[in-house]
Amino acid sequence: MAAPKPIHAYDVSETGVASVVSDLNTALSEGGYRWVHLDLSDPNAFDWISEQADPVVADALMRADTRPRMAEHADGLILIMRGVNLNPNSDPEDMVSLRLWVTDRLVITTRLRRLMAVSEMAEQMARGSAPTTPADLVCALSQGLTARMEPVLEALVDEIDDLEERSVDRASRLRGELAEIRRTTITLRRYLAPQRDILARLSLEDAGPLHHPHVRVTLRETADRLARLVEELDMIRERSSILNDQMVDARAEEMNAAMLLLSVVAAVFLPLGFLTGLLGINVGGLPGAHWPYAFALVCASCLGLAGGLVWWFRRKGWL
Template sequence: MPPPIPIAAFDIDPDGSAQAIDLSARASKRCWRWTHFDLADPHLADWLTTQVDPLIAKALLAAETRPRVDAFDEGLIVTLRGVNLNPDADPEDMVSLRLWVTPTQIITVRKRRLMALDALRQQAEKGTAPASPAAFLSALVDGLCHRIEVVSLQFEEMVDALEESSLNADQNTSKECLALRQSIIKLRRFVGPQREAVERLATDVTGILQATHSNHLREAANRTARTVEALDASRDRLMAIQEHVDAHSAMTLGRNSYVLSVMAAIFLPLGFLTGLFGVNVAGMPGTEWIWAFAALTALSTAIGIALYAVFRWRGWL
């Protein structure tokens, strides 16, 4: 069975210089190895079963994931999510990333392209890769966190714009509120568990992470927590905007219904009167009087004015 074709494969020296390698190449003792794969590669599953424990291979090949960190004797299984910054994609449609981390290697598996990981690959190609798996993990989490913060800030700015628009009585922002709220909820769904995963990663018990990297990860966890709070605040603000829009719509509908009801109350007796005099039967008064129509018109006008005056007096208009 042929080996999978990696998206990237490097042996990285402690000084950050990296050399692209073939999967069959023997690992150097002074380097650590990073191999990056596409989950859709048909040969990946067979290759992984020869490289890692079956339970670890299963975690790396999982179709559906949520952010988590699990410690094994040999290393860490880490599953993270990043915002989707691919062309024509929704940022909140987060991209999953699976990692197997040991003191000497990192295996990463992705389903879709992830910009934070691409940035690390470009660093390796330039000879400025992270010096160790711990540094790689810290840089990756920082990149994911930064991009999530950027998207969260964009959502906040969109909420600000919707708040201003909601003050304009001529604009109905219900559809925009609903769409943005759904986007925030989708992003919040994975950012919350990711905060917990990064917090657990910062307390690594396997000894892979040094104190400096643990401190960086704790700071990333704190930033992720602030992002979660910002997303919750944006969601709550959107709910308040929607309530304001709904209240304004209900008030407008009520006012229009009230005006129509008053008009109906004024014209109902007039309609009855004109309908009564419009019947074509014998004995109708005024059929022979030349001023009968004028008198009926004057009477109807007087009744309408009287009803209007009564409504104004009662405060109904």
């Protein structure tokens, strides 16, 4: 069978010394484990994974649309995790999926897009140093994924702080920025919350190759760290909702003020319009029709009436 072309492939000894694997069909030496990182687009990946595990595992690792989950299968563990997208010209909330098949002697990971945590692990192995067991490798990858989420959430907190400060003066102009923050928060939480639950569950259960006590402690710490990030997302979401309510209230106040002003203007000109309309009817008997000072008197009366209405509206507090 034609083997897929791996993105990364290393054999790791029991002492943590990593060596590059050039041919995936070669047998693994005694002791240690093998890590193979594949691209989902490789046409030979599904058949090769099916031979190393079974079609159920291959289907889980090759599925395009995934959410964080964990499932024990045969002698191994299927684990799906997500990491923020830190690739150039990408949105961090467009999270990248990392699919893992973990046994005592083999770790297979697949991805569709590049993940910085995986690249960093490959660089570490290229230098000859690696986690000594598959369980340690899973811990290191989960820690790497979680660590890269923190700067993204810190940036969101800074953005919401800045919006709250600017909303004091021009709340109605910031609705687009707030909507983008809320969208990012919702997207991140959609994947981080189940991933937090998975790591917490792994830290409490004897899940296949991850049963080592020190691994459970590390996973528990990572789960606590991820739980803090989820709580941070919840806080950002609540602050965004409060800020959105404030913006809606400010917009309503602006509209009410504009409607009040229009109403006052209409109330001032309503009697003036009635008066001028009455004096403009084309019938005989209008007073002052032949008096040269009648127009000036009407204008003065209109100004006096308008001034009296404005004074009364101010006294009522409507202006």
